[in-house]
Amino acid sequence: MRERDRVPTGYGNPGPAPSLRTLHAQGRLAAAYPAVRGLLAAADPGELDFAGRALAPLDPDEVLAHHPDTPTVRVAVTGRSTVGELVPALTGQLARHGILARTRVCGSGDRFAALADPRSPLYAHAPDVTLCVLDPLTVWDKVPTPWQPIEVSVAAERQRKVLGELAETHAAYAPAGATLVLNTVPLLHRFTHQLTSLTQRAELGGLWRQFNADLLYMADPSAGLAVLDLEPVTSAGVRADEPRAGVRADEPRTGAHADEPRTGACADAPCATELLTGYAREAAHLIRGLRGAAKKCLVLALDGTRTLRGAAFGAFRRTVGQLASQGVLLAVCSRNDPEAVARALAAHPEFPLSVDDFATLVVDWGSRAEGVRTVAEQLGLAPEAVVFADDTPFERESVRAEVPGAVVVPLGGEPALHVERLLADGWFDTPVLPDEERKAPAGPRAHPVGGGRW
Numbered sequence: 001m002r003e004r005d006r007v008p009t010g011y012g013n014p015g016p017a018p019s020l021r022t023l024h025a026q027g028r029l030a031a032a033y034p035a036v037r038g039l040l041a042a043a044d045p046g047e048l049d050f051a052g053r054a055l056a057p058l059d060p061d062e063v064l065a066h067h068p069d070t071p072t073v074r075v076a077v078t079g080r081s082t083v084g085e086l087v088p089a090l091t092g093q094l095a096r097h098g099i100l101a102r103t104r105v106c107g108s109g110d111r112f113a114a115l116a117d118p119r120s121p122l123y124a125h126a127p128d129v130t131l132c133v134l135d136p137l138t139v140w141d142k143v144p145t146p147w148q149p150i151e152v153s154v155a156a157e158r159q160r161k162v163l164g165e166l167a168e169t170h171a172a173y174a175p176a177g178a179t180l181v182l183n184t185v186p187l188l189h190r191f192t193h194q195l196t197s198l199t200q201r202a203e204l205g206g207l208w209r210q211f212n213a214d215l216l217y218m219a220d221p222s223a224g225l226a227v228l229d230l231e232p233v234t235s236a237g238v239r240a241d242e243p244r245a246g247v248r249a250d251e252p253r254t255g256a257h258a259d260e261p262r263t264g265a266c267a268d269a270p271c272a273t274e275l276l277t278g279y280a281r282e283a284a285h286l287i288r289g290l291r292g293a294a295k296k297c298l299v300l301a302l303d304g305t306r307t308l309r310g311a312a313f314g315a316f317r318r319t320v321g322q323l324a325s326q327g328v329l330l331a332v333c334s335r336n337d338p339e340a341v342a343r344a345l346a347a348h349p350e351f352p353l354s355v356d357d358f359a360t361l362v363v364d365w366g367s368r369a370e371g372v373r374t375v376a377e378q379l380g381l382a383p384e385a386v387v388f389a390d391d392t393p394f395e396r397e398s399v400r401a402e403v404p405g406a407v408v409v410p411l412g413g414e415p416a417l418h419v420e421r422l423l424a425d426g427w428f429d430t431p432v433l434p435d436e437e438r439k440a441p442a443g444p445r446a447h448p449v450g451g452g453r454w
Contacts, residue, residue, distance in 0.1 A: 020047065024054045030062040033070060037098040041400065041408065045277075052092025052280075060102045070100045073287055076122045078106040078114045079133035086133060089277045093284035097293070111138070115166045115180075118173040129287055130170060130180045132163075133279065138185050139211070149195075149203045156211040164218065167225050174224070179290060181283065183228040184212040186275070221432050226286060233278035285426035294430040295407060296385040297329040297359070299375050301368070301395070302341060316418040317353050324357060328428050329379060332361040333371035333388070368395040369402035376406075387427050391418075 020039045023029050029036070040051055063070055073094070077083055084105040094101045106114035106122040114122040115132060122130065142155040163182060170180040187208045195201045212231070219227040288294070298320065324330050330353070334341055341363050342355055355361070360378045362371040372388050375381075384405040390396050391411040400408045407427055411418045 020051055020054070029055060030058055031066050033058075033063045033067055033095075033100070034098075036095050038400075038404075040092070040096040042410065043096070048092045048096070049089070049277075051095060052088035052090070055095055056088040056091040056103075060100055063100055071098060071291065072100045072102055073291070074126060074128045075101055075103045075287075076106055076114075076125050076127035076130040077103060077133065078122055078130065079111045080135055083111075083133050083135075085273070086131070086276045086280055089280035090131075090283060093280050094287065097284060097288045099284075099287065099291070111135075112162065112166055115170060118169065123173050126175050128175070128178055129283075129290065130174065130178065131283055132166070132180060132182055134163075134183050134185050136186050136188050136275075140191060149200055149207055152204060153207045153211075156207070160211065160214055160218075163215070167218070167223065171223050171225075177224070179224045179226055181226045181228060181286065182215060182218070183279065184215055184230050186230060186234050226431065228279065228282050228286065230275070230279065230282070233275070233282060236278070282426075285429045286431070289426075289429045289431050293384075295328075295387045295427040296381055297331055297375065297379060297387065298323060298428075299331045299333050299372055299386055299388045301390045301392075302332050302334050316415060316422070319419045319422065321353055321357065323428060326428070327433060329359040329381075330357055331375045331379070332358050332363060333368055333375055334361075334363045335365055335368070335371075336363050338363040367398060367402075369398045372399050372403050372406055376403075389418075389422055 020036070020043075023032050023035075036051070036055070040048065043051065060072065064072070075090070077086055077090075079086075087101075087103050087105060091101050091103065104121065104125040104127070106120060106125075112132075114120040115130070117123075139152065139156045139159055142159065143152055167180055167182075170178070174180070185208075187205065192201055192204060195204060212229075216227050216229060219225055300320065320330060332341065338361070341361070346354065360375055362374045362378075364371070368388070368390065372386060373383070376383050376386050382405065383403050386403075387407040387409060388396070388399050388403075389409040389411050390399075391413055393410075396408045396410055399406060407425075409422055409425075409427075411421050
């Protein structure tokens with residue numbers, strides 16, 4: 001990289017907002033694209049939104065002219081005519097992971113038309129990944145009025161069969177190794193509460209969850225079909241006591257903002273911005289996993305093990321243990337006496353982890369950055385395969401500045417939030433585990449989820 005294209009890093013870095021905005025104002029985003037990943041590492045949602053809108057108009061060829069080795073993914077997006085609103089959010093999320101998106105939007109009045117036509121611009125784009133965005137009205141557009149739960153069930157099953165046929169078309173005409181991505185469909189309050197009978201409302205909820213379960217069971221890596229589960233996205237977005245921007249305090253608020261009735265009615269845009277943002281985040285994690293870029297090792301400080309305060313980290317430790325059971329390597333990088341850490345891990349039965357659960361322990365009085373580098377070297381990993389999680393800003397910044405490529409997760413000072421912070425970016429997500437088919441549950445619906453395809 002030329003000196004003029006460099007972006008300041010380290011302890012004096014003014015942060016992602018001013019640096020990214022400066023690059024944008026100077027027209028240097030393409031030239032400095034490799035720096036964007038680092039600038040967005042700790043970006044807040046507002047800065048990510050700005051980044052996506054600034055990066056989406058960039059010509060990928062201009063970026064590649066400066067940096068020909070930039071990882072690139074060809075993405076086709078189809079759905080309703082306004083599904084293009086997903087592109088900025090997806091562009092920003094992929095940029096956080098160092099991936100340049102070459103995106104083509106193929107929406108139309110018929111959300112499935114581009115997928116069904118082998119001669120459509122979607123297939124001409126030769127996508128690595130096709131995102132078929134199923135909005136909250138995917139089934140309801142086919143439900144007659146008045147309706148009963150049985151009519152909804154029939155419409156849902158018909159749509160599921162259509163999606164199965166579209167998946168076959170995509171497998172036949174998309175490039176070899178391409179992946180089609182579907183998603184579960186949120187059930188909206190404004191439909192459930194059109195039923196005044198609580199019994200019928202429960203019936204509708206049950207059949208809708210069965211529809212989404214059937215979608216999830218369609219996932220088939222061998223056929224290049226993946227399904228994103230949006231229920232964790234909508235459940236995490238529940239804000240029943242907080243109005244959205246621009247919504248008066250006296251307007252109804254019913255929880256997760258999966259749709260926006262006003263734009264849905266006036267602009268054929270039934271997906272709320274919040275839902276599209278959450279979808280983009282999950283899709284970016286999937287794309288990163290499809291590229292084989294899942295992280296391999298989680299490095300923890302564990303300094304809290306010196307005192308009984310470590311008991312407050314029980315849920316976090318159980319989560320870490322679960323990740324280890326999925327093949328994630330665990331390591332310790334602690335500024336401490338080795339004997340003290342070993343005694344603490346052995347002395348407290350509430351800790352779900354022991355010394356034997358860690359692939360390596362680097363316990364000394366050196367810097368965190370030195371420790372993380374040592375962990376990577378001992379395990380034969382590149383820094384890019386390592387995730388360092390810590391609750392101390394100084395230590396996080398030292399690793400971010402001195403171990404380029406390593407992911408730094410800010411745990412913060414509240415142990416109750418550690419699990420959410422660790423899992424927020426799906427750093428260890430992979431389309432399928434090496435032995436997942438062997439471990440798959442029995443039954444006609446059992447399919448491994450994902451699709452490591454290219």
